[in-house]
Amino acid sequence: MRYLYYPGCSLEGTALEYNLSTRKVMQHMGVELVEIEDWTCCGATAAEATSHLLSLALPARNLAIAERMADVKDILVPCSACYLNLKKVEEKTGKDQRMMDTLNSILAEDQLQLQGTIRVRHLLDIIVNDLGAVKIQSLIKKFFSGLAIAPYYGCQCLRPYAVFDDPEKPRSMEPIIEATGARVHQWDMASKCCGASHMNTKAEVGIELVANILKGAKGADAVVTVCPMCQMNLEAHQRKISRVHHEDLNTTILYLPQFLGLAFGILEKELGLNLNLSISKSFQKKIRKAA
Amino acid sequence: MIGLVVFRKECSMDIATDLDRDNGLVSDSDKLAPIQEMVRSCIQCGTCTGSCPNEFAMDHTPRQLWRLVLMGEKEEIFHSKTFSLCSDCYTCTLRCPRGLPLTEAMDALKQIASEENLAKYRQSTLFYKNFIRSVRQHGRVSEMEFMTYYFAALKNPMVPLRFASLGMKLMAKRKISIQWPWRTQLSLKNMFQKVNELESHK
Numbered sequence: 001m002r003y004l005y006y007p008g009c010s011l012e013g014t015a016l017e018y019n020l021s022t023r024k025v026m027q028h029m030g031v032e033l034v035e036i037e038d039w040t041c042c043g044a045t046a047a048e049a050t051s052h053l054l055s056l057a058l059p060a061r062n063l064a065i066a067e068r069m070a071d072v073k074d075i076l077v078p079c080s081a082c083y084l085n086l087k088k089v090e091e092k093t094g095k096d097q098r099m100m101d102t103l104n105s106i107l108a109e110d111q112l113q114l115q116g117t118i119r120v121r122h123l124l125d126i127i128v129n130d131l132g133a134v135k136i137q138s139l140i141k142k143f144f145s146g147l148a149i150a151p152y153y154g155c156q157c158l159r160p161y162a163v164f165d166d167p168e169k170p171r172s173m174e175p176i177i178e179a180t181g182a183r184v185h186q187w188d189m190a191s192k193c194c195g196a197s198h199m200n201t202k203a204e205v206g207i208e209l210v211a212n213i214l215k216g217a218k219g220a221d222a223v224v225t226v227c228p229m230c231q232m233n234l235e236a237h238q239r240k241i242s243r244v245h246h247e248d249l250n251t252t253i254l255y256l257p258q259f260l261g262l263a264f265g266i267l268e269k270e271l272g273l274n275l276n277l278s279i280s281k282s283f284q285k286k287i288r289k290a291a
Numbered sequence: 292m293i294g295l296v297v298f299r300k301e302c303s304m305d306i307a308t309d310l311d312r313d314n315g316l317v318s319d320s321d322k323l324a325p326i327q328e329m330v331r332s333c334i335q336c337g338t339c340t341g342s343c344p345n346e347f348a349m350d351h352t353p354r355q356l357w358r359l360v361l362m363g364e365k366e367e368i369f370h371s372k373t374f375s376l377c378s379d380c381y382t383c384t385l386r387c388p389r390g391l392p393l394t395e396a397m398d399a400l401k402q403i404a405s406e407e408n409l410a411k412y413r414q415s416t417l418f419y420k421n422f423i424r425s426v427r428q429h430g431r432v433s434e435m436e437f438m439t440y441y442f443a444a445l446k447n448p449m450v451p452l453r454f455a456s457l458g459m460k461l462m463a464k465r466k467i468s469i470q471w472p473w474r475t476q477l478s479l480k481n482m483f484q485k486v487n488e489l490e491s492h493k
Contacts, residue, residue: 009431009432009433009434010434012431013432013433013434013435013466013467014434014461014466014467015466016464016465016466038430038477039431040426040430040431040477040479041426041430041431041432043423043426044422044432045379045419046418046419046420046422046423046426047423047426048379048398048401048402049398049401049402049405049415049416049419050401050402050405050406050419050420050423051402051486051490052395052398052399052402053486053489053490054423054483054486055398057482057485057486058426058479058482061479061482102489105485105489106482106485106486106489107482109481109482109484109485110481110482155379155380155381155382156379156380156381159380159381159382159384159385160381160384160385160394162385167385168382168385192344193344193345193378193380193382195344195345195378196378196379196380197378197418198345198376198378200418201414201415201418202348202375202376202414202415203453204348205345205348205376208347208348209344209345209378236457236460237457274464275464275466277460
């Protein structure tokens, strides 16, 4: 199995461990990832807030390069914000030839052309639908029975394009979590917004959104995420949020491929677990004890 | 009461409602037109308001904002913090019974605030613009570089202080680095120029 791979900027910086663990776990499952040559930023939410055309041109450049490279047509994208930006171009150009022509007039400046043959896929979609719980279960070395895991999907891998899961009541991660022997923590915050960049520009609002999610996660041993922005918002401000809310809201937050990698028996260091900001001692103890 | 106000506003829609630059507000009357098109068939049901995770912090609810957009009430819109509080979660877009692109409409309002450099939205605008500056220069975002630009542009020493302890933690884990320039140098100059050119001919 082969996919083109678009890591995105966060995975080279604050989400290094998402990159490490995605590559490691995919390799473990016999998947080959071919990184898109000279990929550039997708525009995040910043491009859309400054120029609509730029917000489509930036991802279009990466899709055009991917088309030129590919004998495979699916791009695997771990970051939900990158995924949505790339997906938007796939969706919009598929329906709107004029938009395709406009974007091609921009890409022509760099001798690139977009034809619309690439399919943009989220990492979670590929894990759930192409690899699946049965294959995952066959690779499990450590059974995490006794652990309760809260699946957190966030927004942009689910909405506005409902590609692989229910956009409001997602459940796609559940069979994967259960395959490791862990129990799924039942909660209603799985698809609620973490505030995205509010934590940087409107912290008082971001804190409230994250606090609600952390409160919902009480009773779970860890929250698993599939987006660098969600991960950072949930893990980096726990002490402050606990102080503001007069409640201990500290908990373990880790990426889904890190969690799978642990169950596959891959070393913590190889999954970048030392790079996370909120792995609790009790969680670490429990996964080390698991057999 | 609200109905009367709406009626009065609608009657006066053809009278110029442009705002002068002295107020630091939007001068170009056409800028709202594409956004009015996006929300033209809004039935004011309030599903967007009920779906919005940030509504608790807004002055006008999303439903009210769409009405203000249709009425061309620029002054009210660009004095409100509502659109700048949209975190692009797409729940309203997903649920809108009329299928309106509401998140895109919020973004289009952010674009106007950014183009016009409206003082009220300075912090968000600077955040976005400095992010894009980093992308234009290197092709990819260097988080450390862009936050440094952002802090410098804000000219407020208190803001970086809030991030100091997180910054130290991330540096200790080598997730961000102060090494410049960014190791990958991919120029997006051509693309940015062409986008500018196309947008100025709109």
